[in-house]
Amino acid sequence: MVVGDFALELDTVVIGAGPGGYVAAIRAAQMGQKVAIIEREYIGGVCLNVGCIPSKALISAGHKYQEALDSEIFGVSTKGVELDFAKTQDWKDNQVVSKLTSGVEFLLKKNKVEVIRGEAFFVDEHTLRVINDESAQTYEFNNAIVATGSRPIEIPGFKFAGRVLDSTGGLNLKEVPKKLIIIGGGVIGAELGGAYANLGAEVTILEGSPQILPSFEKDMVKLVEKSFEDKGITVVTKAMAKEAVDNGDSVTVKYEVDGKAQEVTGDYVMVNVGRRPNTDELGLEVAGVEMTDRGLVKVDKQGRTNVSSIFAIGDITPGAALAHKASYEAKIAAEAIAGKPVEIDYRAMPAVAFTDPELATVGLTEKEAKEQGLDAKGYKFALGGNGRAISLNQMEGFVRLVTTKEDNVIVGAQVAGAGASDMIAELGLAIEAGMNAEDIALTIHSHPSLAEAVMDTAELALGMPIHM
The missing domain is CATH 3.30.390.30 (FAD/NAD-linked reductase, C-terminal dimerisation domain)
Structure with a gap:
């Protein structure tokens, strides 16, 4: 291999090392392909580092705290229960997240997957450039699997800064807020709202739909609504968020319900209104890959785009933004490249909300x-x-x-x-x-x-x- 102006040759390259990307890389290697994976930030992706896993860790911590506070029904009485949230966050980061991400790195190494650090940009249907802080390198590939995931949507009036947080910021607070406002009562908002309420926060959830968790059936959601009521969580539905005003030591959220202006003040506001596919800075259009109006990549039942050498999986493709969907599609794409007669079938795709x-x-x-x-x-x-x-x-x-x-x-x-x-x-x-x-x-x-x-x-x- 020669670096510089010459392109290095790759068999199968995977862009993104999240639950779609790293699974695709490992399965492709298992199928006999020589594999490289390109990642600009997190091995393990959003899910393992600042998403699914750390949120479940906080949810578990909240449950333990509530059990310690009140287990009298079992005849268990406790006194002097205290929450050391700094220790909770340390456990989440250094024992849960770190253990899993280092495990993924080990699995990639074990399967002889080359890890390339940097940002990837397509030059054409068989060439890409990887740029990092130190260098830029051109690679030629036979097949590519794009698994770059998604990022939180930033809505007008709620720029992520200071006391206006995305889900990542919400997971990494240094203290449990006395009052937390959540914009969006979908799965992420409901899960983190419940977790912080269990940890002692006073939580308000503003949801634009007629009910929280709109993707689940009403009789299921009623159980969560009752639990939220018991926890003291305030849920406002049909609420349209307008603006967040930073007061220095607090933040005021202005919103409307049925055209009537209202507001609520808290220590932080966390915005969880959906996610945007990370496809806008990859050069997919340069490679001739067809996209939807929403920036999603069009794929067939094997995850293949209209460009036969390029596949796409996970949050950047149509369908639910679920980590297990990405992992499932990853195996299909990797096996399709190996010539296996496989197809995506979503009829048994589960969806879960880790609420109470x-x-x-x-x-x-x-x-x-x-x-x-x-x-x-x-x-x-x-x-x-x-x-x-x-x-x-x-x-x-x-x-x-x-x-x-x-x-x-x-x-x-x-x-x-x-x-x-x-x-x-x-x-x-x-x-x-x-x-x-x-x-x-x-x-x-x-x-x-x-x-x-x-x-x-x-x-x-x-x-x-x-x-x-």
């Missing part, structure tokens, strides 16, 4: 099934009838199966309650495998377990419930 209680959904809702012409029905089993949920004192929630009436094939499922994020996996497998309710009902579930509620729901769908 947790919400999870996979496949179709009953409404969606009917809109697609399926003769289907939903069957709902309350966790109040589950022994493990009762012993955990977490009876709020339910499991719902959506099955076809003719042969009870499972086409969708929703879980609200303790363990929903884990229980949804069994139901995703059932949909992926084309199982019916009888297959679930005949599967022996351990006792006592939350997963028994899945079996109970399947028996309900068959008309033979035991625990109802």
